[in-house]
Amino acid sequence: MTTDAERKMQFLFALRSKGVTDARVLTAMELIDRAQFVRGYFAGRAYEDMPLPIACGQTISQPSVVGLMSQALRVSPRDKVLEVGTGSGYQAAILSHLARRVYTVDRHRRLVVAAQAIFTRLDLTNITALTADGSHGLPDQAPFDRILVTAAAEDPPGPLLAQLKIGGIMVLPVGQSDAVQSLIRVTRSEDGFTYDELRPVRFVPLVEGLGKES
Numbered sequence: 001m002t003t004d005a006e007r008k009m010q011f012l013f014a015l016r017s018k019g020v021t022d023a024r025v026l027t028a029m030e031l032i033d034r035a036q037f038v039r040g041y042f043a044g045r046a047y048e049d050m051p052l053p054i055a056c057g058q059t060i061s062q063p064s065v066v067g068l069m070s071q072a073l074r075v076s077p078r079d080k081v082l083e084v085g086t087g088s089g090y091q092a093a094i095l096s097h098l099a100r101r102v103y104t105v106d107r108h109r110r111l112v113v114a115a116q117a118i119f120t121r122l123d124l125t126n127i128t129a130l131t132a133d134g135s136h137g138l139p140d141q142a143p144f145d146r147i148l149v150t151a152a153a154e155d156p157p158g159p160l161l162a163q164l165k166i167g168g169i170m171v172l173p174v175g176q177s178d179a180v181q182s183l184i185r186v187t188r189s190e191d192g193f194t195y196d197e198l199r200p201v202r203f204v205p206l207v208e209g210l211g212k213e214s
């Protein structure tokens, strides 16, 4: 039989072996229990390094991808972060341990409500979850030190680039929805934007407008 402690050790070992080496990110991923964000049929598989289905036909990302994206974002404890694509809320919960303030938006109200309930239960008081079309960013709270997009667009959305502070970093998957996508890091300086291609990934598409039920 596998104990909880053994399962957690295996989970962290798998993250390290996939290249998640940042100590703050590993600590956050040790503290936040992914099983809290995976309900029902798939709950027993929460510690496996695979994406899993959640409500509204969406997915909770693979833990190693969450770790690699979080570390690519180079979050500091003073940062105000925007996440586009709340989904289950797992990535936002990890970010809440790394940043000062996290805003997370999803186009599906049902996902936002469910995620907010988990944040409240886990006492993650520095996260604000909102129903919104994240392709427009969050103008009321802009600019942001860091922006993380967890759904794939063909190109980085203009409003998100505009809402990034000078010195800010955005990490996002780009590419056609069903074809190969690349995870890229955009860094904004006084002179403009620099783009680094990090690795191939596969995300659900960034869709404009709110979900039907929202």
Ligand code: SAH
Pocket: 058, 059, 060, 061, 084, 085, 086, 087, 088, 089, 090, 091, 092, 105, 106, 107, 108, 111, 132, 133, 134, 135, 150, 151, 204, 205, 206, 207, 208, 209
């Ligand atoms: N970060 C999530 C996984 C996200 S899956 C987690 O940790 O579980 C991608 C999410 O992006 C989906 O929930 C989808 O509804 C959302 N999404 C897609 N297009 C969007 C848009 N334009 N604005 C906001 N959310 C969007």
